[in-house]
Amino acid sequence: MSQPLRLGIAGLGTVGGGLLRLIETHATRLSETAGRPIAVAGVSARTRAKARATKLEGMSWFDDPVALAASPSIDVFVELIGGGDGTAKAAVEAALAAGKAVVTANKALLARHGAELARLAERYGTTLNFEAAVAGGIPVIKTLREALAGNRIRRVYGILNGTCNYILTKMQDEHRAFADVLKEAQAKGYAEADPTFDIGGFDTAHKLALLTSLAFGTRPAFDQIDVEGIEGITQADIEAAEDLGYRIKLLGVALKTESGIEQRVHPAMVPQHSAIAEVSGVTNCVAIDGDSVGNLLLVGPGAGASPTASAVMSDILDIARGGAPYPFCVPADRLQPYTRATLGRHQGAYYVRLAVYDRPGAMAAIAGRMGERHVSLESIVQRRPRGAQIGINARGQPGEPTPVILITHETTEEAIRAALDAIHRDGNVSEKPQMVRIEPL
C-alpha cells in the first residue's frame, strides 16, 4: 500500500468533529477504497483547549490555518472554517498556491470567489472539491460534475434549506402560524436566533449559485439571483394550496431561457402528488432536468455533522484516487459570463390570494384588471378559512374581506404583477395581494 494521504483540517466544529470521527471509525474501509491510508497530519481551530470527542493525538496543531494550508506536512487542505472572505479565503488560496488539493464545505466562499479559486487550482495543477457546500450529504456536485457531464442541463432546482422546509412542513401538518413554528424551530436549534439568512432565502441562493454554475457552465453569479423568503407565507396559503392539490416549498430554481438564465429563490407551489412534495422536515432535495438523462431527483439530509462529513470524505477519496475533474466541470477560463434573464419575462402559472371586500362590483373589477393584462384564470375559489364558524362567516358581513384564491393559466411575471398592482390600487382588497409561483415538475 502506498504512502498515506495526509490531511490538514482547519475548523473543528460540528462538521470537523464529524469528519475526525468518520476517519477514526472507518479507517480500514477508507484505506481499502482509497488504495492508501487516510491520515490526519495537522489541525487548526479557534481554541485548542476545547474538549473534543475525538483525540487529537498524533496530529500537529496549528494556531494559524493559513500556515497549516501551506505546510509541507500535508497533501490535502480541508477548509471547514466558513465565511465568504477573510481567513477561509486566505487559507484556501495559500493551500492552492502551495499545490495542495483543497476540500471545502464553504458555499459562501465559492458562491463569491468560485471561478477565481478554480483558476488558481488549475494554475497550480491541483484540485478544488466542494461536495459538502450544497445540500449536505446529497451527492449533487458529483452528479452534475461527473455523472451528468454528457448532458445539456435545462433546469436545476430544489429544496436547499432545511430550516425553511421544516417550518413549511410544520405549518402544513399542524396548521400553525409561521411565527409560532419559527419560534419552536429556534428553540430546537433548527433556526438561528437571527433567522434571516435561512428564511430570507439567502442560504438557498448561495447554494443555487453553485448549482447554476455547474449546470450551465457559467461563472457563479450569486448577486444575480432574485430572492424571496418564506416570511410572507400564511396558514391561509398553506391551506389553500392543500385544497388545490399543491404544497408550498421554498425552491431555488435555475433555468435556461432564450433571454438568459433565470436564477430565483422563492416559495413555490408544487403538485401534492409528487416526490418533491413528500420531501418534508429538514430533508433537502435537488432535481435536475438533462437532455439525455431526463428528470433526476436526489433526496437526502441537507445538513448535520455526519452527512456533511460523508460528503467531505467523498471529496477526499476522489483526491486520493487522482483524476479529479475541473472544479466547475470545464476549465475556469471556459466558464461563460452569466447572462441574467429578466424575471419579468418569466412564464408560468400563479397562485394569487386576495382579501376582497364583499361589495357589489368588486370581483368584476378584479377580473377586469386580470383581463386587461391578458391573464386568464384556471380557477377561482372563495374560501372560508379553516375553523371559521358558520354564522360569523365573513361573507355574511358586508364590508368584511373574503379570501379569494385564483390560479392563473400560464402568463408572464410582468403581466401578473401589473394586474395585481392595479387590483391593489383599486381598493377592492384589504391588503397587498399574495402571489406564489407554480413550479411545473
Place this chain on the structure above:
Amino acid sequence: MSQPLRLGIAGLGTVGGGLLRLIETHATRLSETAGRPIAVAGVSARTRAKARATKLEGMSWFDDPVALAASPSIDVFVELIGGGDGTAKAAVEAALAAGKAVVTANKALLARHGAELARLAERYGTTLNFEAAVAGGIPVIKTLREALAGNRIRRVYGILNGTCNYILTKMQDEHRAFADVLKEAQAKGYAEADPTFDIGGFDTAHKLALLTSLAFGTRPAFDQIDVEGIEGITQADIEAAEDLGYRIKLLGVALKTESGIEQRVHPAMVPQHSAIAEVSGVTNCVAIDGDSVGNLLLVGPGAGASPTASAVMSDILDIARGGAPYPFCVPADRLQPYTRATLGRHQGAYYVRLAVYDRPGAMAAIAGRMGERHVSLESIVQRRPRGAQIGINARGQPGEPTPVILITHETTEEAIRAALDAIHRDGNVSEKPQMVRIEPL
C-alpha cells in the same frame, strides 16, 4: 489538448444508437469536460447493412466484437451486446486482457461474473465501469462507489424495474386488473411478449445483486436472492393498500442482518406519504441508508436510449480523466464471501389478505392460529370490494367468502408463514392467503 480517447463500441441497438447520437451532438462539451476529444474509432454490430440514424463514417467496422475489443486502434471498449455469457463475456475478457478500459451496461454479465471480471481488470491495471447496468440514468453506481465510500451501508433498496412499476401504477390509478394492464403494457412495448424476466422479479434481482456487492463489499451473489414477482398482486390488494395508507411496489432490498445479508425481491407495501410511493410509471428509484449520510433517495429514468447513454458517457468521461475506483469499491480479492441470511428470520410487519368463509368460528380459528405463532395484529378490516353492490354483499350470504385484511405487528417470516399455512389447512379460507411484506422506510 491531448490525444483523443478512442472508443470501440460493440452493439448498436437502442443504447448504442443513443450513445452515438450523444457523442455527435455534444462533442465540444464532452472534450472540454474530459480534457481530450472523445472519438469513436471502431464499431461492431450484428448486421452492418441496417439503416442507422447516425453515420458510421470514419469508424472502422468489425464483424467480430472480440476482435474490436482487443484492437490496438481503441482505448476503451464499450460493451452494449448484452447477455450474461457468450460473446459479451468473451469480448469484455479480451478487452481487459489487452489492457483496455471497459464500459458495460450488462447487468446479467456482472451479476454472474462481476468479481472475476473485476479481478481481471485489476490484474491488467485497467478499469471496469458499469453505471448503466443498474437503474439506467440514475447515477447509483457512482454514488455507492464514490460518493458514499466513507459510509458503512445498512440497507439499499429500490424500484429497479420500470415494467413492474408501470403495471402497479396503472392498477392503482385506473382500478384495473393485473392481466389487463400487462396486455396494454405489452402492446405499448413496455413489456416483452414473454414478460417473465420483468414481472417475475428476475431483472430486479440482477440489478440488486450488483447494488448488494457495492454496498456491502461482498461478491455478487445473484443466485442467493429470494425472488417473488408481481403476478399474484390483485386489484383487491391494491385497493386495500390504499385504504390502509400504503402503496404496493416491487422492491429489490438488500439488508445487513446479524445472521448475514438479506437479498430479496418482492412486492412490498410502502407508506403512501413518502417520496418512494410517488415514484410512478416506468420511473425507478434507489434508496440507500448509510451510517454517515443517513437516508438518500435517487429517483430517475431506469431505462431508455438517452438515459442509459448518459450513464455510459459518465463512465467514459471518468476513464478519460483517469483515477478510476475499483469496480466493486474495494480490490476484488478483498470482496467478502456472501453470507445469506435466512429469510425465515426476516423481521417485519406483514399485510395479509384472506378470503374467509362467513361461518361461525372462522375468525376465531384464524386469530387462534396467529396467536399460536405469537403473531399479533395491528388491524383487522373486513372489507367489501370497491364496486360491489349493497344487497349482494358477500357478507350477507352464508358460505360465501368475505375479504379480510390483516396488518400484523413486527414478527418473523417463519412465524407468519407457519400461521398462514395452518389457516389455509383449517379450511376457513377459500384460497391461499395473500401475504405482502411491509418495508419500513
